[in-house]
Amino acid sequence: MIQVAIFEDNKHLRETFKLLLETAEGYTCTGAYPDCRDLVPQLEASPCDIVLMDIEMPGINGIKATRLIKENFPEVLVLIQTVFFEDAYIFDAICAGASGYILKSTTPAGYLEAIANANAGGSPMTPGIARRVFELFKNKLQPQLTNDTYNLTNQEKKVLQQLVDGKSYKLIAAELFVAIDTIKTHIRNIYAKLHVHSGTEAVTKAIRDKII
Amino acid sequence: MIQVAIFEDNKHLRETFKLLLETAEGYTCTGAYPDCRDLVPQLEASPCDIVLMDIEMPGINGIKATRLIKENFPEVLVLIQTVFFEDAYIFDAICAGASGYILKSTTPAGYLEAIANANAGGSPMTPGIARRVFELFKNKLQPQLTNDTYNLTNQEKKVLQQLVDGKSYKLIAAELFVAIDTIKTHIRNIYAKLHVHSGTEAVTKAIRDKII
DNA sequence: CACTAATTCACCCTATTTCGCTATTGTTTC
DNA sequence: GAAACAATAGCGAAATAGGGTGAATTAGTG
16 A cells, blocks of 8 residues: 655645545555645655645745655655656756656556555656756766867877876876977967866866877 | 778677668768777778767777777767667766667667767667666766764864865954964864865865755 | 854965877778 | 988077975954
8 A cells, every 4th residue: 555645735636536535446645735844744744655735835835845755754765746847856856856857747557556666666758858857967967978088189189188187298298208398389279279278277177088 | 971880799789780781871880880999080080070889898898998088089879779778878978978878778760860860969868778878867967965063063064064165264263263273173073073084185075965 | 351163365386187289000981 | 212201300599387485464263
């Protein structure tokens, strides 16, 4: 029996969800609340396995509430549901500790499936959300794939790497077995290609644009 | 009609997938290949909408192949499938540009559903994978807020920030309305606290340890 | 009040960096 | 075989950075 609590400010929706859970086999509704003002005592009084959380709510919104829940009841899973398809929401929801993110266009059966899915250790997501998560993930973690390497040559990349490592010209020259003047030339060329004018700027650009 | 190409080194599986696609309504198989050696010319000769890509393959593995595909045919969607449930794989697959990631334990119907799902703009994932993606996302994007700041003072942090921005001592002094010797002192103290001996090293440490 | 930390500034000296120009040697490309 | 590019190297200058030492001011704390 999966115990589910509902936080949803729309009265009609809230009662629909409640009814859905109560009539479905294997699910119970431990509470259906219109806001998150007394969230912690409410969940203490009526414990649950999963919270179905609306994002758009007056007072404490769904993201903040998720954070609160994970702080106080880390084992409770939070399923975010929203009408909006917005990157910032998705991002914040994941960071707040949500276990799933579904759109309100989902069918009744879809809700039950998502809840069961989360309960089984999955992270149900509307397909479109999944795609956005993939893309957010990729962009936030690997911005360099979209970024060409400024046409640095192999040797220039090596020199830049050493620069990032905080080495001096002299040390880099020794490391690469070339004359210090060669390093000077390489660094001049690197600066030109990166459009920077100092080592610190080059290092920042190298790391941020993840050339290195 | 969704056109699907298969890359899978296991002959039995490869032919099973091929048969599945050919008998299912709305799907065609444009090719079933045991390795990725001639991937680009093969996809050029037989274009497809979606590639079903195994990760574990001799020669070019599925991740590299995905990268190749996205470089040469950015509009082609890649569905990764694997027997392994490993964070590094998931991470790399997403970064390589995969549109979905499913485990081989999926049922035949599940495959068709995943392909249709990807084709419709979603990112099909096995539920467990989805959970891992959420967690990876959260961990990678919310690095430990517990990161100590090496006890840098406010002013030192400002100076370090300017250093990261690639500014010279002179510019930093102008920016903070103090004498250049003051900046020198701050930077000396910053270097001592970070245990570094050059601007480039300090910048790398600042960014990597996310002080800034 | 005495003590400490943070911030400020100065002077000196040396090392390093940045940038100008030039040039040779291979390799690859057309 | 000319053109383009990568990698190498040199010279010289001006600017910047790095490190030593010392010290005044301010703010907060027991």
